[in-house]
Amino acid sequence: MFIEDARFVAGPDGSPIAVTARINGVEMSSIPLDPGNRHYAAIIATGTDITPVPDAERVAARRQVMRASVDAERDRRLAAGYPTEIDGSPATLQTRPADRANWQTAAIRYATEIAAGNGAIAGATIRDADNANHTLSFADAHAILMAMADHGVAILARSWTLKDQIAAAEDEAALDAIDIEAGWP
Numbered sequence: 001m002f003i004e005d006a007r008f009v010a011g012p013d014g015s016p017i018a019v020t021a022r023i024n025g026v027e028m029s030s031i032p033l034d035p036g037n038r039h040y041a042a043i044i045a046t047g048t049d050i051t052p053v054p055d056a057e058r059v060a061a062r063r064q065v066m067r068a069s070v071d072a073e074r075d076r077r078l079a080a081g082y083p084t085e086i087d088g089s090p091a092t093l094q095t096r097p098a099d100r101a102n103w104q105t106a107a108i109r110y111a112t113e114i115a116a117g118n119g120a121i122a123g124a125t126i127r128d129a130d131n132a133n134h135t136l137s138f139a140d141a142h143a144i145l146m147a148m149a150d151h152g153v154a155i156l157a158r159s160w161t162l163k164d165q166i167a168a169a170e171d172e173a174a175l176d177a178i179d180i181e182a183g184w185p
Contacts, residue, residue: 002023002024002025003021003022003023003042003043003046003048004021004022004048005020005021005022005051006019006020006021006043006048006049006050006051007019007020007021007050007051007052007053008050008051008052008053009029009030009053010053010057010058010061011061012061012064012065013061013062013065014053014057014058014059014061014062014172015053015058016033016052016053017033018030018031018032018033019031019033019039019040019043019050021039021043021048021050023039023042023043031043055171055172058172059169059170059171059172059175062172062175063166063167063169063175066162066166066175066178066180067163067166069180070159070162070163070166070180071159073159073180073181073184074155074156074158074159077155077184077185078095078100078152078155078156079095079096079097080095081093081094081095081129082095082147082148082151082152084144084147084148086126086128086134086136086144087134087136091128091129091130091132091134092128092129092130093126093128093129093144093148094128094129095148095152100152103145103148103149106124106126106141106145107142107145107146107149109124110124110138110139110141110142110145111142113138114138114139114142118138119137119138119139119142120137120138120139121137121138122135122136122137123135123137123138124136124137124138124140124141124142125141126141126144126145151185154185155184155185158183158184158185161183162178162180162183165178166178
């Protein structure tokens with residue numbers, strides 16, 4: 001059996017998960033790292049050197065996984081709801097995508113009332129995640145919605161910072177130094 005160009009293939013975390021090689025002139029890809037697999041066994045039996053996963057490939061694979069993890073955490077946090085206080089009691093406002101569009105509409109309406117001099121009028125209704133309605137002044141309701149927007153912007157900013165750090169990491173040690181779990185609002 002003639003084997004050439006054997007090299008490891010990186011998995012999502014950058015570690016080797018398979019081998020590619022040309023065996024008897026046929027390109028074989030995704031050969032499992034399993035001694036029971038006849039192609040892998042032949043590579044081992046012939047003593048063929050297997051080229052390690054190149055550092056750049058490992059780093060690229062890890063970057064991709066880390067970026068996806070950051071995106072997932074960002075999306076989870078954006079959809080988890082905004083904890084706040086209304087009339088002195090804790091409340092959570094829903095922040096799923098459709099909810100965010102509704103809150104934007106309400107914020108525009110409340111800002112219009114404030115601009116018209118009606119900020120102190122208790123004409124704004126906020127419905128929390130427990131389906132309780134809270135009637136507030138337009139100014140107070142608008143302030144809650146602006147704080148919720150600030151919270152969302154802080155989540156986005158954290159994801160951008162992490163993605164910039166991931167993109168700038170030149171090696172695995174630099175990627176290891178990035179804590180994608182810390183620093184979220």
